[in-house]
Amino acid sequence: MNEIAELFRRITLGVYVVGAAHEGRLGAFTAVWVTQASYDPLLLAVSVNPRNATHVLMKASGGFAVSVLKQGQLDLARRFGTPLESGQDKLAGVAWRSGYLGAPVLEEALAHFECELMSCAPAGDHELVIGRVIGGRILDTDAVPLTYADTGSMDESSSLYAASFTDTR
């Protein structure tokens, strides 16, 4: 792993599952690029790869849910963070319910937020999707959040960075 990839991995981040639904189609993916973006209104920003199948569902439906993963849920992070073989259903066998606009919310998560999509902005090879928090719940008050560092090399991100980084200061 190159130095910059390593540095990015050390930034403290949680692990989330972002879900959306549109016209009977459901999607959910693991995301770590999730952050608070405003106090009033309460906003969340999620950086989404437009290639994710769930991206189109977030935009078409105008809403999404963010489930917060906890320690012990690496298996869920892997399941929702890995591309599906055709015909597979990521949500099969997982306890979930429909949240705002049908977006899947994981029932065994530490907590969840339900968001109304407010705006989108290009962010390099991702898109920054901003959602207004319209609901949410803490489901497990004693749990410790899962962190990005806990996921090791699960996202294979070291291969996504350019082979050499040029300092452009």
Ligand SMILES: Cc1cc2nc3c(=O)[nH]c(=O)nc-3n(C[C@H](O)[C@H](O)[C@H](O)COP(=O)(O)O)c2cc1C
């Ligand atoms: C630990 C981890 C973190 C990830 N973080 C993000 C992220 O912040 N944004 C993103 O768009 N994809 C992220 N991904 C990749 C998606 O979860 C992955 O491409 C997923 O298969 C997309 O699912 P979908 O095509 O069913 O929507 C992450 C994957 C892992 C394993």
